[in-house]
Structures are given as C-alpha cells and as structure tokens.
Amino acid sequence: MSKKLVLIDGNSLIYRAFFALPLLNNDKGVYTNAVYGFTTILMRILKEEKPTHMLVAFDAGKTTFRHETYKEYKGGREKTPPELSEQFPLVKELLDAFNVPHYQLDQYEADDIIGTLTQSAKEGDWKVKVISGDQDLLQLVSSTVTVDVTKKGISEVESYTPTFMQEKMELSPEQIVDLKALMGDSSDNIPGVPGVGIKTATKLLKQYKTIETVYAHLDDISGKKLKENLTAYKDDAFMSKQLATIDCQSPIKLSVHDIEYNGYKSNEVFTMFKELGFQSLLEKMDGGEDVDTTEKLEPIDYVTVEEITSDMFTGNEAIIIEMLEENYHQAAIEAIAIVNENNKYFIPTNVALESPVFKEWAEDAEKKKYVYDAKGTVVSLLKRGIHIKGIIFDLLLASYLINPAENNQDIPSIGQRMGFNEVQYDEKVYGKGAKMKVPEQTIFAEHLIRKANTIFRLKREVEEKLRENEQYKLYKELEMPLALILGEMEYEGIQVDEARLEAMGHELKDRLKKIENKVFELAGESFNLNSPKQLGPILFEKLELPVIKKTKTGYSTAADVLEKLEGKHEIISQILLYRQLGKLQSTYIEGLLKVVDDSKIHTRFNQALTQTGRLSSIEPNLQNIPIRLEEGRKIRQAFIPSKEDWVIFAADYSQIELRVLADIAKDEKLVAAFKNNLDIHTQTAMDVFHVEKNEVDSNMRRQAKAVNFGIVYGISDYGLSQNLGITRKEAKSFIDRYFASYPDVKTYMDEIVQEAKHNGYVTTLMNRRRYLPEITSRNFNQRSFAERTAMNTPIQGSAADIIKKAMIDLHSKLKDEKLQAKLLLQVHDELILEAPKEEIEKLKQIVPDMMEQTVQLTVPLKVDYAYGDSWFDAK
Incomplete structure (x- = not known):
C-alpha cells in the first residue's frame, strides 16, 4: 500500500502567513496572524493530502554549516519582528495539539531536514508532497516528489512536478541549484554572478545544462559584459551552487517511519482554537462538535x-x-x-x-x-x-x-x-x-x-x-x-441613500476605467493591471524603474514597493490609486448595498469582545470606512437623516488617548501642553527634534504624530519603522528621544509593568481588568508582548470607558430635555446623532458639554462637533 509523506517548510510558511495577513491579535492581545495563516494551510493539507506520515521542519537558528563556506550567507536580512517571533512558540503548540510531528537540527536548515527525509523516502512505495513558501526546494522534485509553493498570499499554491517545471521554467529540478548559482538569491544573500538575471540564467542552462558546462564553453558565449562577469565571478558562482544545494544526508535523528500521522484529538485542537480566538476555524474542524x-x-x-x-x-x-x-x-x-x-x-x-x-x-x-x-x-x-x-x-x-x-x-x-x-x-x-x-x-x-x-x-x-x-x-x-x-x-x-451609493459605484467604475486607460497609455501597451506577473516586467524591464524587491517568481509589485517608487514615474501613482479605488468599490460600495434593509443599515456593536473595552462593529463594520482617501470620505455622503428637515450631528473627542496618557502618567510637560491647548504633535516634534516651533515642518510633525499614537499602542521599533518608512534603528531613536522628553511617561510604563507582574492584571479608569498571565513567562517574546499590553491597556481601556459613559450621560440628557435627537452610531472616538434642525442650537451646547464633563481628568477633554445633511457634511 502506498504511503503518503507530507513535509512542510515551517519557517517559510509562517513568514509567508505573517506578511500576507493583517497584523491581527486575539482578545488576549496576542498576535495571531501568522498562526492563523499557518493553521489555515495546515488544515487544508490534512483535508486534501490525507498524509500517513508527516513532519513540519524548522530552522534551528541563524548559524548553519553554510556560514563556514560564506560568512555573509543570509546576511542583510532584517531582524525578525517581535510581532512575528512571538508566534513561533504558538505554532509549535498548535502542531502538538494537531499531533503533527515537528523537528529542527542545530547547524542545519529546514530544507536540509526535508531533503534528507525525501531522499530516504525513495526506498519504498512512497508518495511525497513538500510544501513551502519559496522555490528553494524545487531541486527535490522528482517522479515521486511534488513540491507545492504558495503562489498568492496563503490561499493559492502551484504544484511543481518535473513536467510542470519544464513547461513553466524550462528547467529540470536538477538545474535549480545551477539557476541559483548564476542569478544568486537576494533573500538568502547568495551572490551569484552580477548582471545575470532569471532570463539570462535560464537561457544559459537551456543550452549548457549545468554551470560546469557553461564554464567549459565560456569562449562560445556571446555578450562581452556577460562573459566578463562570468569570468570575474566564477568562484562566486560555484560557491553559490554549493550554498544553494540542499544537504540530503543531514544527520537527523529520525526516519520517515518515525513520523507516522494518525490524526488529531478534536478536544485539544478545539481548546487551542478557543484560546486563540479562531472562531471561523472552529466551524471547519472535523469532529469539533463532539467536544463537550x-x-x-x-x-x-x-x-x-x-x-x-x-x-x-x-x-x-x-x-x-x-x-x-x-x-x-x-x-x-x-x-x-x-x-x-x-x-x-x-x-x-x-x-x-x-x-x-x-x-x-x-x-x-x-x-x-x-x-x-x-x-x-x-x-x-x-x-x-x-x-x-x-x-x-x-x-x-x-x-x-x-x-x-x-x-x-x-x-x-x-x-x-x-x-x-x-x-x-x-x-x-x-x-x-x-x-x-x-x-x-x-x-x-x-x-x-x-x-x-x-x-x-x-x-x-x-x-x-x-x-x-x-x-x-x-x-x-x-x-x-x-x-x-x-x-x-x-x-x-442609520438611513442610507441607496441611489447615492449606486451612483458612487458607477462613478468609481468610470474612474477605474479611465485610470486603467491612463496606465496603458503610460505603459505603451494593454495588460492585466491586476496581475503582478504582467505588471512587473512593464515597470522594471520596459520602463526600467529600479527593482526594489524580487520574489521567487519575478518582481514584487506590492504596495510598499510601489510607494517607494512614487515620484519616479507617473504610472506608479496611477496604479496605487487604481488599487485603492478598486478596494473601495468592491468592499465598501458593493458591500454596504448588500446589507441595506428597508433603506437603513443596522450594524451590530460588539460589546463583549475586545479586551480593552472598546466597541467594535460588524455586518457591516462602519468603523472601518477608509476616510484618508477623498473617495472613501465621500461614502459618508450616503449616510443621511431618516426624516426631512433633520441633520446628522457628529461629535468626536480630540486626542482622547493622549489626554488619558497625560492624566495617568502625570507628565508635567504633557499635562501643560494640553492645559495650554497646544498642538501636541508640534510640541512633541519640538521636543524630539530639539527645534523651535517655527522650525517644525510637516514631515517632523507627521513623524511626531506617529510616535505619539505609537506610544499609546505600545508600538515597537519595527511597527514604527513600517509606519514611517524608516529604518528600525531610526525608529528606536525616535522612541528613545520621546521618552527622554517625557520622562514621566517612561516612569509610568515601567511602574505599570511591575504592577501587572504583581497583580497579574492591569485596570482602567473605571476598573475594567485585563489579565496578563504571560507577563511572567520565561518566553521572552510572550513576556515582552504582555509588557507592552500592560502599558497601553489602561490608556485604550480608559478612553473606551469615557466614551461609553458619555453615551449614557448624553442619552439621559436628550430624554430629560425631551429632545427628538437620537444617537445612531459610535465610531471610535466619535458619536453620530440625527436631530431636527430646530434642535441644533441646543445640541451644540449639550453634546460637547456632556462629553467633556463625563469624567474629570487632570487635563481637559476636548470635543469637536459639526453637523450637516449627511455624515460627510458633519465635519
């Protein structure tokens, strides 16, 4: 009977999942996007492949036997973000719950473990499936070994067999190491030969099969520069081949017979999913309903x-x-x-x-x-x-x-x-x-x-x-x-003008078509604008824009790449706009129209979900309408009063979380800034950059704003670097200078961590609790996350308490005053009402007064309000 062996490149898939999915965290505040993505892949594998034997292989550390050959191997890689590294232990716990074996070996990589097991599976009647997030493992493909590579995010894969490789890449599995030898691999810092890309390397290998033969026929190769580079970097080419070659004889202490897979116990997986907050995966679980x-x-x-x-x-x-x-x-x-x-x-x-x-x-x-x-x-x-x-x-x-x-x-x-x-x-x-x-x-x-x-x-x-x-x-x-x-x-x-929404949809479709035509005009040809495979060559070969990042299958055209290219060619801003408007059209215009019921939208507020106490909204999520883009803000034009001669009245707290931070930390400089009604972001820029007010430019203020709000959310240097597009070293310097400027904020954060370690929880202004059992964990990453959570939960949670109390006070006041005005929505720090026009003068007094006086802090709460014929106009 044939045996099915499934081998998974753990590090590769976890990295792929982390960067493919938004940075999500569960109710405990633990980051879970990589775990969720990896689990989704794992469950699909178990269902589709039905393995009899299985292993997830992990890299053991940064140093491998390859560093003896080349010290710079994998050099230049960014340090793993703490938001990702703290998820690795969770993935391994989850594998234990699924009863899936996992293994790592000092001085060796996951690829070597997989290669060795693949080699040993050649003896006997085995079918082998290897699953990875990159193409390094394609050299293992054979008549009995298929390698699946995640193609787009985590949901799509390409299955590589010898035939498919020949059709797609025009190469055999054995030639993959030669391909790496010639073109190198920037992700692993394998040098290769400068000037040799995938096209040139493939052409050479189609003709000469191996790099040994390439060099044996060096005199026959056309192209002066190519020949010069091949000659000058011959040693690098052969070293690159050595680095790229998987060791299929690594000294692993297990065999294919030791990794039998007999399924998992629903109870253990069910419990783990509950802890992680994977509600959607619970529904996909086989046998989960039997847990009782x-x-x-x-x-x-x-x-x-x-x-x-x-x-x-x-x-x-x-x-x-x-x-x-x-x-x-x-x-x-x-x-x-x-x-x-x-x-x-x-x-x-x-x-x-x-x-x-x-x-x-x-x-x-x-x-x-x-x-x-x-x-x-x-x-x-x-x-x-x-x-x-x-x-x-x-x-x-x-x-x-x-x-x-x-x-x-x-x-x-x-x-x-x-x-x-x-x-x-x-x-x-x-x-x-x-x-x-x-x-x-x-x-x-x-x-x-x-x-x-x-x-x-x-x-x-x-x-x-x-x-x-x-x-x-x-x-x-x-x-x-x-x-x-x-x-x-x-x-x-809340009343919705469906005709206005539909008109916006038509306008967006027309706009998208015009942008598409403009892109084609700038590119000099038509192509599938939604296909990175077609877009990449247009940008980086035809238009010769600088290559920022390469993927295993070509050029990266991800948003962060395109943002770095803005200003270098008019086509880039057009493509970014096309993507933003496309998402607006599908997610928000069409999405909202689907849930209109009798001309109204009835969202549901999650009151018992977040650990900070903040309300969230679902079906639809009205807190998530993108307002940074003008077209996104215009969606609010469709939210209107339910009666004639009524208006939408909106009131929101100004920088409530920073004011709460000033109150909790009692930092003199922060308190004084709010009491004197200073622009806090300008003030922070002055303090952090050591400049006078008139020297603060828009970029300084933008960076100061990111630091201010980042501190509230316990941001890491990685997170801040991503937000500002700067290096992690620069981001760390910003955070350090902030704490030097506001020392009592630093004192508060140090003390709240100690309090959390002593009590096991932190509390908000109104005694909401958040338990932090990981704060004493021996695992550095889990403990670090708990410490950051201890710092920011009292701030976020207290802000949530305040707006909730304001809603109660305002609701009561509206009834006492016998007003017709009604509360409709709460969106983050904003309250949305509708009211007859004749009540506006009263609301202008009542609403800010109720919201500002609902609690007394050491700094004043400030509320801005506006009103108009739609939510958009109430600004």
Missing part, C-alpha cells in the same frame, strides 16, 4: 405553555430568546424559555408574541429580567413590537467583565467555568453550518430550559464575583445601561 465536557444530563422538569397567564411570573425571571443565526437583526425566533423560582416554561414563539400578557410583562420595568445578551434580546423583541424593560442582569456582559480574555463566552462555557455543567453546547444540539437545524421538540425544549436555568442559577454567584473584583459599579452603571442604549441604536439603524 458535560456529563449525561439528568432529566429536567418544565411546562410547555399553550397560553401565557400573569400568574406564571414572579417578577424575577430568566428569559432566553432563542435564535440560531448570530445576526439577531435577521434571525427568526425559534422559541422562548422562562425560568423563575417556581417553575420552568418552554414557550413556542407564536404563543409568546401573540400574547398581550407576555407583552405587558416584558414591557413592565418593575418586573426584573435576567438575560444572556441584553442587546440582542432588546433588538429581537423590538422587531416584533415589544420593548422589553426591567433587564437587570446580563450573563454575557458579567462574564466578559470578570475575564475578557476568555474566548468562549457562551452559556455552557460560562457555566462550566462556574462549576455549573448542566447545559450542552449549541453545536451538540443543533449541529453547525449547513446542517444546523432545530431538533425534535423534547431535546430542543430541554436545551432552552437548561440555558435559562443556568442564567437564573448563576446570577448571585456572578454578581458576587464582580463585587469581589470591585467591578460591580462598572457592570451596573456602565455596561448594562449601555447595552440597552446600543440595542435601541442598532434597532433604529
């Missing part, structure tokens, strides 16, 4: 209600409004369960919604209700004409505040953490994905009753925990009132 720590449950008594009567209620009830879809704006209510001290009721949807007794109870603020997800409960019933009131307990919000790092905040998980294992996971009861459905009524009713019962039984214990953590006030006076306000805001939605 509940024992076989005892039967539970309940009553199926055919008619609701007032004597069912005690005034203290837990209620579950059960919906299978996450988006409660669209989801059907499958049934309702109510539990109180006397009884447990399963209520079919129509029985509840058609009952005046149920509506009267739901809308009675004196009747206390306990729920899971107050916001979703409010919206789902408002859509059915019932405005539920009297919600005094929300299990979701309470559990989130106790530990926002917990990725799974569903009812069974919360129950299990509290020692109450009496309800199964929804996946177990309903299935998942396309197979999700309501089971037969006995199972369904029991499940709902258990959920409601868990809420009812845990209320006291959960509230005691909040009091113990000194978070009850945060829960009761901030998060709970806010949840009810957000529910009303979501239900209200």
